[in-house]
Amino acid sequence: MQQPVSEREARDQMIGASHVDGVLEAHGISMVFRREDSSLEALHNIDLSIGAGEFVALVGPSGCGKSTLLRIFGGLLQPTAGTVRIHGAPIIAPRRDVGLMFQKSTLFEWRTALANVLLPVEVARRSKPPDVAQAQELLRLVHLDAFKDHYPRELSGGMQQRVALARLLMLDPEVMLLDEPFGALDEFTREALNQELAAIVARDQRTGILVTHNVTEAVFLADRVIAMASGPGRIVGDIAVTTPRPRSISFMQSTECRDATVATRHALGLQ
Amino acid sequence: MSADRDVLVAQRDLAVLDERTLADAPRTGRSGRGLARVIGVVGPPLLTVALFIGLFESIHRIELFHPLLWPSPFSVVETMWNQAFTEHMWANLWITVQEALWGFLFGSVTGFVFGVGIALSRRFAQALYPYVVLVQSMPRIALAPVFAALFGFGMVSKVITAFAVCFFPVLINTIVGLKSVDEDQVSLMRSLCASRFQVFVRLRFPSSLPLLFAGLRTSMTLAFIGAVVGELTAGQSGMGELIDQAAMQVRMPAVFGYIMWLALTSLAFFLLLGAIGKRVAFWAESGADSITASGARPRSTLGA
Numbered sequence: 001m002q003q004p005v006s007e008r009e010a011r012d013q014m015i016g017a018s019h020v021d022g023v024l025e026a027h028g029i030s031m032v033f034r035r036e037d038s039s040l041e042a043l044h045n046i047d048l049s050i051g052a053g054e055f056v057a058l059v060g061p062s063g064c065g066k067s068t069l070l071r072i073f074g075g076l077l078q079p080t081a082g083t084v085r086i087h088g089a090p091i092i093a094p095r096r097d098v099g100l101m102f103q104k105s106t107l108f109e110w111r112t113a114l115a116n117v118l119l120p121v122e123v124a125r126r127s128k129p130p131d132v133a134q135a136q137e138l139l140r141l142v143h144l145d146a147f148k149d150h151y152p153r154e155l156s157g158g159m160q161q162r163v164a165l166a167r168l169l170m171l172d173p174e175v176m177l178l179d180e181p182f183g184a185l186d187e188f189t190r191e192a193l194n195q196e197l198a199a200i201v202a203r204d205q206r207t208g209i210l211v212t213h214n215v216t217e218a219v220f221l222a223d224r225v226i227a228m229a230s231g232p233g234r235i236v237g238d239i240a241v242t243t244p245r246p247r248s249i250s251f252m253q254s255t256e257c258r259d260a261t262v263a264t265r266h267a268l269g270l271q
Numbered sequence: 272m273s274a275d276r277d278v279l280v281a282q283r284d285l286a287v288l289d290e291r292t293l294a295d296a297p298r299t300g301r302s303g304r305g306l307a308r309v310i311g312v313v314g315p316p317l318l319t320v321a322l323f324i325g326l327f328e329s330i331h332r333i334e335l336f337h338p339l340l341w342p343s344p345f346s347v348v349e350t351m352w353n354q355a356f357t358e359h360m361w362a363n364l365w366i367t368v369q370e371a372l373w374g375f376l377f378g379s380v381t382g383f384v385f386g387v388g389i390a391l392s393r394r395f396a397q398a399l400y401p402y403v404v405l406v407q408s409m410p411r412i413a414l415a416p417v418f419a420a421l422f423g424f425g426m427v428s429k430v431i432t433a434f435a436v437c438f439f440p441v442l443i444n445t446i447v448g449l450k451s452v453d454e455d456q457v458s459l460m461r462s463l464c465a466s467r468f469q470v471f472v473r474l475r476f477p478s479s480l481p482l483l484f485a486g487l488r489t490s491m492t493l494a495f496i497g498a499v500v501g502e503l504t505a506g507q508s509g510m511g512e513l514i515d516q517a518a519m520q521v522r523m524p525a526v527f528g529y530i531m532w533l534a535l536t537s538l539a540f541f542l543l544l545g546a547i548g549k550r551v552a553f554w555a556e557s558g559a560d561s562i563t564a565s566g567a568r569p570r571s572t573l574g575a
Binding site for chain 1: 453455456458459460461462463464465469473474477478480552553554
């Protein structure tokens with residue numbers, strides 16, 4: 001008697017999923033958006049492999065398809081061509097071990113900070129007392145334990161993104177996909193939150209992709225900076241930054257930081 | 272869909288205009304303290320009432336119309352006072368209130384259910400939406416004689432007239448409310464592997480509440496209009512019937528008095544619903560804001 005094989009397993013076998021290089025792999029990804037009378041090639045033949053615990057920044061101008069690529073990794077979009085895999089398994093739908101964070105906090109206005117952090121476990125239908133304790137612990141991690149009963153409109157933009165970060169961590173995702181999470185915040189708040197994010201990511205050794213249009217931020221936070229260009233969206237540079245994370249502010253003055261910044265700017269065609 | 276926006280724009284003024292004009296008007300009376308401040312706040316609306324009464328009284332005095340047809344506002348107030356002590360008026364007002372509230376209840380429940388169907392199912396929307404727009408642009412109040420012929424002279428025909436007029440604001444606002452949900456919030460729910468049902472219960476429905484309540488408030492006012500028109504058309508009882516009788520006998524102060532009582536009753540329910548809406552959809556600044564916010568939200572998933 002043969003065991004019944006699930007659809008996903010069957011597909012994995014079909015495309016030879018046993019061959020695993022990194023946690024996340026993209027092979028030959030192209031994405032074409034069709035409108036009524038025109039089509040736009042947002043991504044063209046992207047290959048990218050991200051190892052376990054690696055934190056990668058996608059940096060590039062608006063319209064280079066970096067958010068699209070992130071959404072494809074998140075299973076929210078299906079590419080026109082190519083495959084994305086996590087641990088060798090094709091990503092055909094969103095997964096709970098891959099968490100997403102957006103530029104807008106996307107907090108639910110009718111939920112308190114704590115209730116927002118609990119949303120993922122409610123959707124996963126396993127809200128139990130330990131989850132509440134964990135949510136409170138996560139709010140403490142982002143320094144908002146005093147604000148757990150506040151509604152989003154009572155919180156500043158930076159605080160809202162902290163809540164969103166706590167919510168992201170609620171399901172303990174192996175992979176974090178961050179779409180310009182602090183892009184709408186002022187520079188001071190953004191830097192403070194970047195530091196905290198770096199500490200959290202490094203502590204748990206999570207695999208992550210950060211989309212940003214800020215080269216300094218990319219170099220400061222990432223193990224690898226992937227430079228992208230538009231028309232169509234493609235990878236034009238892959239710059240390694242080897243200094244261990246989390247990095248202190250003195251890293252900004254190091255030769256490696258300056259070299260990586262110059263290399264990234266060069267790849268992006270900036271002066 | 273721009274069509275639902277058009278319909279929404281066409282009918283939103285009823286419930287929302289009052290708040291918007293209040294919100295947009297330059298605030299006076301902020302400065303100053305004590306008595307001056309109270310006068311600053313209460314003064315402008317009182318002045319409006321005074322001017323209004325003055326205008327009515329002047330028309331009465333200069334006999335622009337026959338004094339019997341255009342009573343003095345003071346005699347209207349006096350009549351209202353007397354009406355308040357007649358059981359007759361309260362009994363009839365109660366009938367109108369029941370008709371309006373039943374019509375409102377059926378109308379808003381049906382409007383909500385159909386709105387959910389149209390917003391969530393493409394098939395359902397394709398089948399129904401053209402007719403929704405068609406019927407929306409039709410003066411449904413004109414159906415009152417038809418309903419009277421079909422359902423008789425009792426309360427049923429008035430409930431159905433009220434139902435017919437207050438069904439649409441709830442329908443349209445439900446559709447627009449459910450559709451104007453933030454796309455990133457939908458993406459978030461999808462990234463959490465939420466089912467369509469979970470996206471509806473935990474996101475779409477709650478985020479539609481401010482617009483839903485704006486629709487409910489519009490419907491509440493319309494329900495009273497529907498009930499009274501029903502009574503005027505085929506009256507046996509109710510405030511419409513009292514107004515009709517008084518007008519036939521040219522008792523104009525009584526006519527205006529009944530209208531004022533009716534207006535106050537309708538306003539009370541409107542305000543009650545507004546208060547409930549403020550509690551339930553507490554995060555929305557006001558109905559006006561939620562509509563402006565949803566009006567400027569075309570999004571695309573293109574680009575980075």
